[in-house]
Amino acid sequence: xxxxxxxxxxxxxxxxxxxxxxxxxxxxxxPSLFWYVQYPGEGLQLLLKATKADxxxxxxxxxxxxxxETTSFHLEKGSVQVSDSxxxxxxxxxxxxxxxIFGKGTRLHILP
Amino acid sequence: xxxxxxxxxxxILAAGRRMTLRCTQDMRHNAMYWYRQDLGLGLRLIHxxxxxxxxxxxxxxxxxxxxxxxxxxFPLTLAxxxxxxxxxxxxxxxxxxxxxxxxxxxxxxxxxx
Numbered sequence: 588x589x590x591x592x593x594x595x596x597x598x599x600x601x602x603x604x605x606x607x608x609x610x611x612x613x614x615x616x617x618p619s620l621f622w623y624v625q626y627p628g629e630g631l632q633l634l635l636k637a638t639k640a641d642x643x644x645x646x647x648x649x650x651x652x653x654x655x656e657t658t659s660f661h662l663e664k665g666s667v668q669v670s671d672s673x674x675x676x677x678x679x680x681x682x683x684x685x686x687x688i689f690g691k692g693t694r695l696h697i698l699p
Numbered sequence: 700x701x702x703x704x705x706x707x708x709x710x711i712l713a714a715g716r717r718m719t720l721r722c723t724q725d726m727r728h729n730a731m732y733w734y735r736q737d738l739g740l741g742l743r744l745i746h747x748x749x750x751x752x753x754x755x756x757x758x759x760x761x762x763x764x765x766x767x768x769x770x771x772x773f774p775l776t777l778a779x780x781x782x783x784x785x786x787x788x789x790x791x792x793x794x795x796x797x798x799x800x801x802x803x804x805x806x807x808x809x810x811x812x
Binding site: 618630631633685689690692 | 730747757791797799802803804805
């Protein structure tokens with residue numbers, strides 16, 4: 588079946604550092620891919636998405652490129668801020684599926 | 700535009716009691732979902748509904764029931780709460796099932812004692 592694997596956390600970085608959170612997926616078809624962010628005490632918010640191979644999703648300085656050849660959708664940001672501290676979830680959904688498949692989440696701590 | 704609202708925000712419940720968590724969306728989305736999120740774990744799907752009048756079981760449906768009488772509302776009922784149902788519960792909606800992003804509510808923090 589379909590699955591999403593993302594890097595274990597927590598990830599701790601200093602402010603202005605470069606961020607990469609790895610995400611790989613297994614899917615039988617052509618899924619849409621998503622990154623969600625969850626700030627403390629809140630629900631998940633869609634951060635960015637990509638619907639086909641080679642698409643790049645971007646938002647708030649974060650980017651991720653849909654790589655079909657490596658089945659990956661890594662999240663990157665060039666210069667993180669303390670306010671980026673949150674839990675990040677990678678997810679996929681195929682048109683024929685009833686559900687979104689979420690990764691287990693990666694907790695990110697940014698130190699000032 | 701409110702998006703998705705959930706009630707209550709938090710609740711402490713005695714074991715054995717019945718409880719209904721409410722979820723309402725104003726986006727006219729067809730699909731709705733209930734998840735639980737336990738400390739240190741990711742999301743687990745409890746039940747879902749692809750359209751009004753239909754429901755389906757997710758990964759952890761035991762002890763929970765849902766109904767979808769109309770497009771906007773998707774209540775989750777715990778018939779007889781147990782301590783293992785202590786969790787944060789999130790409701791979500793999506794324009795359609797399959798391939799679309801989901802929009803999440805703020806969550807209900809439930810403690811069963």
